[in-house]
Amino acid sequence: MPGSKVRAVVAASSADVEQKSRVLFLCTHNSARSQMAEGLLRYLAGDRFEAYSAGTEATSVRSLAIRAMEEIGIDISFQESKTLDRYLTEPFDYVITVCDEANEACPFFPGASTRLHWSVRDPSQAEGSQQERLEVFRRVRDELRNLIDQELTTQR
Numbered sequence: 001m002p003g004s005k006v007r008a009v010v011a012a013s014s015a016d017v018e019q020k021s022r023v024l025f026l027c028t029h030n031s032a033r034s035q036m037a038e039g040l041l042r043y044l045a046g047d048r049f050e051a052y053s054a055g056t057e058a059t060s061v062r063s064l065a066i067r068a069m070e071e072i073g074i075d076i077s078f079q080e081s082k083t084l085d086r087y088l089t090e091p092f093d094y095v096i097t098v099c100d101e102a103n104e105a106c107p108f109f110p111g112a113s114t115r116l117h118w119s120v121r122d123p124s125q126a127e128g129s130q131q132e133r134l135e136v137f138r139r140v141r142d143e144l145r146n147l148i149d150q151e152l153t154t155q156r
Contacts, residue, residue: 020047029056036140055081096117
């Protein structure tokens with residue numbers, strides 16, 4: 001009898017192991033929208049998804065994006081801006097463009113099983129005071145969270 005318990009535990013733990021879906025968020029500069037989306041997905045469903053982000057150009061993660069995410073308990077300050085070149089040969093379950101420019105620049109991604117486009121406003125183009133610009137980053141963050149909930153996390 002003791003041996004059967006061991007087999008049952010091994011079988012159960014093997015069944016519990018599920019491969020995570022790989023998601024790549026693409027934007028032009030990989031400085032705000034794609035960075036926030038990466039952090040949000042990792043936070044909301046990191047047990048089911050591996051989240052990555054990149055841009056057609058690399059710059060730096062915007063401080064207002066970091067601040068807007070910190071407000072909801074998500075730290076993206078360690079993330080760095082990267083170009084999509086590093087991911088061209090990798091397989092992804094989803095490649096999601098979050099800006100129209102990246103969608104036009106990257107109409108085909110060779111390693112993607114599913115390609116989605118979310119046309120999200122560029123918060124870095126916001127004008128006004130620091131507080132007014134931060135409010136735009138918050139709205140974009142919340143829009144991305146809703147899109148992730150609707151199109152990714154509730155689908156699996």
